[in-house]
Amino acid sequence: MFLGPGLKRDLSIETKGLRRLFKGIPGKGDVVALDQVDLEVYDDEIFGLLGPNGAGKTTLIKILSTLLLPTQGEARIKGLDVVKQAPQIRRMINLVSGGETPGYGILSVKENLWFFSQLYGLPRDFAKDRITKLVDQLELQDYLNTRMAKLSTGYKQRLNLARGFVNDPALLFLDEPTLGLDVISARHLRTLVKGWIKTGGKTVLLTTHYMAEADQMCDRVGIINHGKILACDTPQRLKTKVAGGATWKIEITPNLSQPESVKSVQGVLGLSQNDNIETGITTLKLVLEDESVMSDLLSKIRDNGCKVLNMGKSEPTLEDVYISLVGTGLEE
Amino acid sequence: MAVADFVKSARESFRVGWKIESNWTDPVLFATYQIIRPLASLLIVAFIVIIGASVSAAGSLFYNQYLAWLIVGTAFYAYVLQAMLGMSLLVFIDRNRYEILKNIYISPGTLHPYIIGRGLVSVVNGTISVVLTLLFSEAIFNGVLHMNIPLNLLGVNLFMLIPAVILGIIGLLAIGYMLCALSIVANRMEFILGDSVSGIFFLLGGVIFPISLLPGPVQAISNVLPVTYFLNTVRESFGLLPVSNYTSDLALLGVTTLVALALGILVFRGAEQRARKLGLFDRKSEY
Numbered sequence: 001m002f003l004g005p006g007l008k009r010d011l012s013i014e015t016k017g018l019r020r021l022f023k024g025i026p027g028k029g030d031v032v033a034l035d036q037v038d039l040e041v042y043d044d045e046i047f048g049l050l051g052p053n054g055a056g057k058t059t060l061i062k063i064l065s066t067l068l069l070p071t072q073g074e075a076r077i078k079g080l081d082v083v084k085q086a087p088q089i090r091r092m093i094n095l096v097s098g099g100e101t102p103g104y105g106i107l108s109v110k111e112n113l114w115f116f117s118q119l120y121g122l123p124r125d126f127a128k129d130r131i132t133k134l135v136d137q138l139e140l141q142d143y144l145n146t147r148m149a150k151l152s153t154g155y156k157q158r159l160n161l162a163r164g165f166v167n168d169p170a171l172l173f174l175d176e177p178t179l180g181l182d183v184i185s186a187r188h189l190r191t192l193v194k195g196w197i198k199t200g201g202k203t204v205l206l207t208t209h210y211m212a213e214a215d216q217m218c219d220r221v222g223i224i225n226h227g228k229i230l231a232c233d234t235p236q237r238l239k240t241k242v243a244g245g246a247t248w249k250i251e252i253t254p255n256l257s258q259p260e261s262v263k264s265v266q267g268v269l270g271l272s273q274n275d276n277i278e279t280g281i282t283t284l285k286l287v288l289e290d291e292s293v294m295s296d297l298l299s300k301i302r303d304n305g306c307k308v309l310n311m312g313k314s315e316p317t318l319e320d321v322y323i324s325l326v327g328t329g330l331e332e
Numbered sequence: 333m334a335v336a337d338f339v340k341s342a343r344e345s346f347r348v349g350w351k352i353e354s355n356w357t358d359p360v361l362f363a364t365y366q367i368i369r370p371l372a373s374l375l376i377v378a379f380i381v382i383i384g385a386s387v388s389a390a391g392s393l394f395y396n397q398y399l400a401w402l403i404v405g406t407a408f409y410a411y412v413l414q415a416m417l418g419m420s421l422l423v424f425i426d427r428n429r430y431e432i433l434k435n436i437y438i439s440p441g442t443l444h445p446y447i448i449g450r451g452l453v454s455v456v457n458g459t460i461s462v463v464l465t466l467l468f469s470e471a472i473f474n475g476v477l478h479m480n481i482p483l484n485l486l487g488v489n490l491f492m493l494i495p496a497v498i499l500g501i502i503g504l505l506a507i508g509y510m511l512c513a514l515s516i517v518a519n520r521m522e523f524i525l526g527d528s529v530s531g532i533f534f535l536l537g538g539v540i541f542p543i544s545l546l547p548g549p550v551q552a553i554s555n556v557l558p559v560t561y562f563l564n565t566v567r568e569s570f571g572l573l574p575v576s577n578y579t580s581d582l583a584l585l586g587v588t589t590l591v592a593l594a595l596g597i598l599v600f601r602g603a604e605q606r607a608r609k610l611g612l613f614d615r616k617s618e619y
């Protein structure tokens with residue numbers, strides 16, 4: 001959303017110089033989970049943090065949701081300090097972690113949701129209405145009185161998501177919410193979140209390592225690696241930035257025996273490699289400074305003993321952005 | 333947090349705890365935990381005493397008096413056992429098995445109303461054990477064995493008993509609070525925490541023998557435990573200890589309970605700070 005000059009949108013999340021260390025394995029140094037993170041997320045925004053495993057996504061969410069203290073720097077939620085004003089923050093937030101199924105197995109879907117509605121002090125009838133609504137939205141109606149332990153993984157995660165909405169938080173943290181979710185449940189979740197943000201005055205901070213999810217859902221995306229935010233903008237603008245370079249797709253067979261040798265060609269900004277086991281074809285995605293490196297590149301590919309089957313310029317995707325910033329693809 | 337909201341959260345935590353912990357639906361489990369276990373431990377001690385009495389054969393009046401003292405002590409010890417074991421494992425189970433601790437922690441009341449609500453489940457379970465143990469003892473020793481033990485259940489002074497039980501429960505919940513706090517930060521200690529603390533109270537709180545039999549320095553420890561004064565005031569309510577000590581014992585119960593509360597709050601704050609520093613609210617144990 002573009003707002004004219006002078007119209008500043010309300011900041012929902014703000015971090016300054018945020019740093020978090022963890023004690024590493026004895027003998028080795030501390031692990032830097034977050035390093036000088038400066039972040040601004042606004043009201044009415046779905047903000048995505050995209051990064052590989054171990055990038056620091058969960059650590060950031062834990063700090064913002066008052067579960068973990070920063071080692072250095074500042075973090076504010078709606079202007080409130082996460083260290084000193086945690087109690088005021090907690091009424092406004094909720095957190096859903098994908099792959100986890102918090103709840104009591106012997107209690108029903110309804111009972112689990114009711115428990116949390118009461119932890120947030122919701123009035124009786126109000127809580128009942130909200131639970132009914134959430135259960136409808138997540139298509140859990142048929143399981144209302146089913147014990148949580150009896151639910152399939154997908155439905156457990158739907159319940160987990162419903163729990164996240166139970167206090168209608170101003171700020172919802174979704175930590176890899178579609179991790180391990182079936183396609184239908186994942187689609188459900190995305191629709192629900194996108195619909196919810198439209199109700200106004202809400203903010204979603206979502207972490208993911210799925211490119212398409214970030215691209216499709218998020219108003220803005222921050223790319224994070226090794227605890228550092230490398231770039232932060234709308235998916236469209238991020239793509240336009242890399243499009244200044246050239247993004248190429250090259251199909252080869254067999255795969256590269258020494259990908260490093262290709263990556264180190266002068267002018268190659270990043271490379272990802274996807275093998276299709278069925279066809280034996282490997283797709284290389286390359287982000288290049290400009291096209292002049294192409295001949296060097298192709299000869300290096302041949303040095304690897306590979307045959308080029310097909311090649312062409314491709315529309316830049318978020319993946320290309322990622323490759324150009326991090327140097328490798330996400331799946332590696 | 334507003335008091336009304338706190339009460340709401342605590343009440344719902346109690347309900348949930350009740351559904352999870354109580355074994356009503358399984359009569360065998362119910363009997364095992366609420367009746368057989370407390371009764372078994374009582375009977376073991378009681379029969380040792382009875383055998384002792386028959387061997388020494390002297391002063392059966394004294395032994396009957398002691399037996400009543402023992403029954404009341406063991407019965408009310410159920411409160412200690414339930415609270416210590418229940419509350420020391422609460423965090424462990426909800427963090428590891430139900431993965432729910434961090435979600436409770438980031439709710440407005442953090443863990444406070446939840447711990448109190450769950451602690452009250454132990455209190456109700458304790459009450460059931462106490463009542464059943466007293467009734468069964470009366471039935472066995474006086475009804476079946478005709479031993480004429482001075483255990484007058486109807487003659488108990490409720491005006492003395494109720495304040496003693498209420499204060500005692502508050503003291504125990506305060507200690508349980510401390511155990512919760514410790515188990516948040518404890519590493520691989522959760523399982524012995526409840527057992528060791530309830531064990532210490534069993535030995536030093538005057539459950540099965542008077543603390544005057546303990547060596548001097550150990551008695552000093554007994555004298556600062558709320559459990560000691562809890563059992564004293566309870567026995568005084570049953571007329572099994574001199575009633576004249578009731579007021580001072582109740583005052584000491586109040587003081588030690590207050591100290592336990594203050595300590596509980598301090599320990600909890602420290603543990604919470606440490607847990608936020610190290611990220612322990614969602615720690616997954618390696619075992």
Ligand SMILES: Nc1ncnc2c1ncn2[C@@H]1O[C@H](COP(=O)(O)OP(=O)(O)O)[C@@H](O)[C@H]1O
Pocket residue numbers: 022023024031032033051052053054055056057058059060610611
């Ligand atoms: N409690 C912890 N103790 C030690 N190291 C940790 C702890 N939590 C996270 N880390 C480390 O911090 C880094 C970032 O982790 P995390 O935030 O979980 O990444 P992500 O969620 O992006 O996968 C990783 O290197 C991880 O091993």
Ligand SMILES: [Mg+2]
Pocket residue numbers: 054057058059175176
């Ligand atoms: Mg993570």
